[in-house]
Amino acid sequence: MPTSPPHPGSDRARLATKLREIRAATGLSGNQFAKTLGWPQSRVSKIETATQFPTGDDITSWLAAAGAADEEGLVAELLKRARVESVSFRQEFGKPGGATAKQRSVREQEQQAARVATYQPALLPGLVQTPDFMRKLLALPSGPAHTGGASHVDIEQMVAVRIERQTLLHDPRKTLPLVIGEAALWTRIGDLETQLGQLDRLQTLAGLRTVDLRVVPFATATPIAPLHGFKIFDAELVVVETYAGEQLIRDPEEIALYEHMFSLLRAEAVSGAEAARLIQNVSRQLAADS
Template structure:
């Protein structure tokens, strides 16, 4: 799996073009250059087309193999800028297909991955939301109408695609682990009926064989600083969503940091019957039963 093709004007595309130009200046073909590096030819091709993001070590070896150490400062600067790609919702919504196309791009990335790991400290992930919860969430001032200029029709189409995305939860062989903070169970989005329906939905997912849903309870110390939520797509991409857009991290070393953090969260979070009991307890307290 790889991120979608970059904008030709993006730093990721510029880095790939720069490395391709450096290799071409040697007079070696991609296959010949790959042999010099001791790599498969496909790896050189993927780096030159921005289908694979190079590590700092990859770049150093590339420059050394091309005898292009004088290019080090320029390439290092490009690498630094390309490590994070920012996507603006407002700009994406203005493209053909608008908000629906943007939501479909999320679906496409998820379908390409064999594993999508999600952490949310205080908000239920879209893949776990009921349609009622989705509509209430997207209608908030932080939603796509206010931050991205999406129309009411756009929002309904976004809901439809989010529901379509949820079919992946039932795919055998698809790994979709989730860790959510207990705060996400308590934070009200919409009326009480919407919240209770959402908690019911979560309880049903806890027992699903294809879903690994865990909850980080208030009663346990948080093993990492819960600065923000994130999604990890295989070992290729980390997505961090903000009000205005998304940040895409493609550097393998940075992705490894997120994988480590997710592992710590999984190890400490409640799973199975314990998670279901916590969800049930929150439902009862919300309705005043205990």
């Protein structure tokens, strides 16, 4: 899966630089090296610029084509470290385009993936948020203004891109399994009107063919500890968001672990009419308690 360019000092950038150096030491151009590998030249270019993450097989082929078996230990260590990458929002927002560019990179990841699986234990994810909910959420102390230095203009542009991202919900080529904890229905963002509008929006989305919306009720014994939310892109990338940034996980074994956890959650969650009734009940109780 193509990725956004990494921070220059990141392990992913170091891995790409090392592979470029190994290729350059052969005296072959990128195009010539690609022919040796039997790859498109663009694939070599993307790996060397860190816009495509290499697989273990890619690394093996690369070193064999370069006759660089002596570099295997160093490259293997770089690959291991690059498979779990920390991304700082403050650094990301400091790049050209700022917070808006970051949202666009998320949109591109979602567009490129055939399947985006999302789990959130206590917050409704961006793909289903109303614009009013987005603005209230992004204005919180945990939002980009405080954690990444985003301006008011940045936040409005982020909202615009988030709305654009939601065209994904109507793309018949996509599979978008979404599991949320019941706590996400109750977590108040903004005033009651904002919350009720958001729950109403959630009910309408539950009927879309592309969206498999499921809710883990409070009454269900949770199959995993709800420590944090995550997104899985095509079983190739897991993104875990924190207050300060993101963890990008590309290690196949760790991705398999997250896939297993997602399948456990999905199996215990309610869907269809049962999920709709649960959302409606929360809406009624919120309105009655106001």
